[in-house]
Each structure stands twice: as C-alpha cells, then as structure tokens.
Amino acid sequence: MRYISTRGAAPARDFDGVLLAGLAEDGGLFVPEAWPVFSPAELRAMRGLPYAELAARVMAPFVCGGAVTMPDLQDMCRAAYRGFDRAAVVPLVQLEPGLFALELFHGPTLAFKDLALQVAGRLFDHVLEARDQRVTIVGATSGDTGSAAIEACRDRARVDIAILHPEGRTSEVQRRQMTTVRAPNVLNIAVHGNFDDCQDLVKAMFADAPFREDLRLSAVNSINWARIAGQIPYFVAAALALGAPDREVAVSVPTGNFGNVLAAWAAKKMGVPIARFIVGSNANDILARFLASNDMSAAGVVETVSPSMDIQVSSNFERLLFEFQHRDAVVTARTMADFRASGRMAVDEPVWRAVRREFTGFTLGDEATLAEIGRIERDYGYIADPHSAIGIAAARACSPIGIPVIAAATAHPAKFPDAMERAIGVRPTLPERLKDLYHRPEVFQRSSNRLAEVQALVRNFAHRNNA
Numbered sequence: 001m002r003y004i005s006t007r008g009a010a011p012a013r014d015f016d017g018v019l020l021a022g023l024a025e026d027g028g029l030f031v032p033e034a035w036p037v038f039s040p041a042e043l044r045a046m047r048g049l050p051y052a053e054l055a056a057r058v059m060a061p062f063v064c065g066g067a068v069t070m071p072d073l074q075d076m077c078r079a080a081y082r083g084f085d086r087a088a089v090v091p092l093v094q095l096e097p098g099l100f101a102l103e104l105f106h107g108p109t110l111a112f113k114d115l116a117l118q119v120a121g122r123l124f125d126h127v128l129e130a131r132d133q134r135v136t137i138v139g140a141t142s143g144d145t146g147s148a149a150i151e152a153c154r155d156r157a158r159v160d161i162a163i164l165h166p167e168g169r170t171s172e173v174q175r176r177q178m179t180t181v182r183a184p185n186v187l188n189i190a191v192h193g194n195f196d197d198c199q200d201l202v203k204a205m206f207a208d209a210p211f212r213e214d215l216r217l218s219a220v221n222s223i224n225w226a227r228i229a230g231q232i233p234y235f236v237a238a239a240l241a242l243g244a245p246d247r248e249v250a251v252s253v254p255t256g257n258f259g260n261v262l263a264a265w266a267a268k269k270m271g272v273p274i275a276r277f278i279v280g281s282n283a284n285d286i287l288a289r290f291l292a293s294n295d296m297s298a299a300g301v302v303e304t305v306s307p308s309m310d311i312q313v314s315s316n317f318e319r320l321l322f323e324f325q326h327r328d329a330v331v332t333a334r335t336m337a338d339f340r341a342s343g344r345m346a347v348d349e350p351v352w353r354a355v356r357r358e359f360t361g362f363t364l365g366d367e368a369t370l371a372e373i374g375r376i377e378r379d380y381g382y383i384a385d386p387h388s389a390i391g392i393a394a395a396r397a398c399s400p401i402g403i404p405v406i407a408a409a410t411a412h413p414a415k416f417p418d419a420m421e422r423a424i425g426v427r428p429t430l431p432e433r434l435k436d437l438y439h440r441p442e443v444f445q446r447s448s449n450r451l452a453e454v455q456a457l458v459r460n461f462a463h464r465n466n467a
C-alpha cells in the first residue's frame with residue numbers, strides 16, 4: 001500500500017515510511033492511495049474470529065508489504081491484546097434494544113487509545129529493527145494519550161519516549177499512569193505551564209533540525225496513520241456481531257481529534273455498511289456547529305468534565321475533507337491554509353451537504369453529561385464515564401430508526417473519579433492490576449517552559465540510552 005499526502009506536495013511513501021514520519025513533509029496527513037475493500041464473503045468469514053486475528057486481517061492491507069509480513073502482524077496483534085482485561089478485548093454490551101456500548105477501555109491505560117498504540121509500539125520496534133535504527137518519540141499530553149504511548153513503548157528495544165505534561169493540570173490517575181512507569185527508555189517531564197506550552201515545546205523541538213536529526217525524533221500522535229489503522233478493526237468486529245455485512249449499523253463516537261470516528265468511516269470505505277456516523281461533542285463543539293450549519297470556526301478551548309475532548313481544531317478532520325473534496329489535494333491545501341489564516345473554514349455547500357448525508361453532530365454540556373451518567377446508571381444499570389456518556393446520549397438523540405447503534409465507550413469510569421462522584425455519588429474502583437496505583441512511587445523531571453531546558457533533559461536521556 002502506498003500513501004499520499006492530503007496536501008499533494010510530499011512524495012508518496014509505503015507504510016514503514018508513513019509510520020516513522022507521522023506527518024507528511026508538506027504539512028498534510030497521509031492517506032491510503034486507494035481504499036482496500038473486503039467483499040461480503042470476506043467479511044462474513046471474519047465473524048467470530050478471536051479479536052487479535054480479526055485485527056490482523058483488517059490491518060493487513062494497510063501494514064503488510066514492507067518490513068511487516070502477515071505472520072509478523074498476527075504475532076504483534078496477539079501480543080498486543082493478550083494483556084487486555086477481557087478475553088473479548090472489545091466487549092459489546094447491550095444497553096437497550098438497538099443500542100450497544102462498545103467497550104474500548106480494557107487495555108493497560110483504560111482508554112481506547114491502547115487498542116491502536118499497543119500495536120503501533122510493536123510496529124515501531126519491528127520496522128526500526130529491520131532498518132537497524134532507533135528513534136526518540138516526543139509528545140505532549142493533557143491526559144490519555146501520554147500514558148497510552150508510554151505503555152506502548154516501555155518494553156520496546158529501539159524506542160525512547162519523552163512525554164511532556166503540564167504540571168498539576170492532568171488528573172491524578174492520568175498523571176500516575178505516566179509517572180509510575182519505571183523503564184529506562186521512558187522520560188516524563190512535568191512542565192511549569194499549560195498544555196499549549198507543552199505542545200509548543202514539542203513543535204519547537206521538531207522545528208530544530210539539528211536536534212531533530214541528532215535524536216531522530218518521531219511522534220505517535222493521533223495523525224499517525226498507524227493509529228487510525230489500529231482503530232478500524234473494532235468497528236468492523238462490532239458491526240459483524242450485529243449482523244453486518246447483511247444488515248446496516250450506525251456508529252456514535254465521542255469526538256476530540258476526529259481519529260476514532262474517522263476509523264469508523266474507514267470501515268465503511270472497506271465494505272462495512274454503516275448508515276450513519278454520530279459525532280458527539282462537549283462544549284468544544286466546533287464539529288457539531290460545522291455539521292449543523294457549515295460553521296467551522298475555531299473558538300477558545302473550554303475545560304469540561306470530558307477533558308480528552310477539549311480540543312478545538314480536530315487534526316484528523318483534514319483526511320475527511322480530502323475525501324469529500326474528491327481527493328483534490330490542491331483544494332484541501334488551500335482550504336487548510338485559509339483556515340489557518342482566518343480561523344474559519346470555508347467548505348463548499350455541495351461538499352458540506354455530502355458530509356451531512358453521513359454525519360450528524362450532537363453537543364452535550366457538562367451538567368447534561370453528568371445527568372446522562374445518572375440516567376444511564378438508573379435505566380441500564382451501566383456505569384459510563386463522561387466521554388462515553390456523551391456518545392451514548394448522542395446515539396439516543398440521533399440514531400436512525402430501525403438501525404442498531406454502536407456507541408463507542410472510550411474510557412473506564414475509574415479514570416475520572418471526581419466527575420463520577422458528582423454524577424452518581426461514588427468513585428468507581430480501578431481494575432485489580434491498578435489497585436495500588438495511588439501508592440506507587442512516581443518518577444519525573446521538572447522543567448520550566450524554556451525550550452533549552454527541556455531539550456537538555458531530552459538530549460541527556462536519549463544520549464544515555466544510545467550510548
């Protein structure tokens with residue numbers, strides 16, 4: 001499989017190149033040159049497979065062909081999902097007739113990002129081994145991504161990982177999931193500043209060419225195609241369980257960077273009949289405004305009880321835009337440049353109408369989200385975290401009649417104990433393997449938000465590991 005950039009000015013690459021590069025050189029995102037399609041017979045043959053096997057089959061057209069063979073990929077998927085708390089890996093729980101929660105939070109860090117990152121970490125090691133290279137992954141996190149990336153890289157031979165978080169501004173569970181990992185190739189930096197400072201520092205490290213090349217910087221943020229590829233299989237698995245390809249389903253996803261819902265849309269491109277995509281937002285509702293009235297204008301980020309969705313500009317949306325603009329990279333590049341310059345994205349009316357035929361937006365504020373958590377508990381006997389509750393509410397409000405809806409449950413409720421206590425009066429307990437999380441020693445470095453200070457920490461760490 002070859003990949004092209006949504007902005008058309010970067011060379012096409014194979015999967016191995018896309019994995020290591022992350023972003024294309026022209027600032028665009030990589031997308032497959034052509035979508036692989038499964039026939040109905042091929043899809044039916046996947047029904048009931050163990051999840052790791054299904055995941056390997058769905059990911060193979062994207063991943064195999066370079067350094068990674070199908071047996072390699074099967075081994076990686078088995079190893080990645082062996083550590084999950086459920087044999088089903090991604091259990092589908094019926095809440096009421098026609099409404100199902102797809103539980104994506106049974107991995108090591110209790111959020112859906114483990115599904116893709118546990119495989120992506122292994123893919124990095126494998127491709128780097130074949131090339132006899134190492135990389136230093138750097139990233140900034142406000143919550144779930146950092147811990148999932150650290151867990152994915154901690155046992156990898158050819159990867160060092162440095163994650164910046166804003167000191168005192170992540171939840172205690174989220175911070176401890178990062179800082180209690182004791183591995184020589186993991187560096188946590190608590191930055192005196194906010195999340196934007198952390199992100200700016202990471203961008204500045206990538207922009208510093210000598211530093212970038214010396215440390216062979218790489219990233220595993222949600223624009224890396226390997227992340228999307230690793231999220232397609234669970235939508236395929238859930239749809240098959242509900243009767244696809246012989247019956248249509250709908251999907252509802254609580255959305256931040258648009259990665260998870262894009263993966264669901266990719267499943268449709270690959271042959272799974274998904275009638276509708278419901279995009280749930282919190283007060284950061286730019287996508288809902290776009291879908292309601294073609295108003296894609298950035299506002300300031302608002303803090304909510306669903307922090308992993310506190311994002312204004314959803315980077316993965318560019319991939320959808322490219323597809324709906326008939327894969328015209330010139331138009332996509334222009335749209336993105338105008339958006340950056342003006343803060344408002346002008347999308348042609350016919351393109352917007354075409355998106356609306358498949359996507360519906362839905363917004364839920366904090367008070368309504370907490371009330372929905374209470375209602376879900378009362379009506380279904382089910383405990384949903386604030387993100388999952390938005391997806392479930394969106395599914396109920398927007399589902400097409402007569403079509404079962406898969407609502408992505410993206411995080412374990414114990415990750416957000418304060419919000420849960422406000423909603424239902426109890427703090428959910430952590431799974432057994434994390435019971436002592438609050439008592440484990442934390443290891444991290446502190447830094448000001450000066451670039452030179454952060455770079456010195458990362459350089460010393462990487463050089464020590466590469467010595």
Ligand SMILES: *Cc1c(COP(=O)(O)O)cnc(C)c1O
Nearest residue numbers: 144256257258259260308410411
């Ligand atoms: C990351 C995250 C989201 C948002 O997912 P995107 O792919 O960025 O849209 C939603 N819920 C939880 C719990 C998350 O960690």
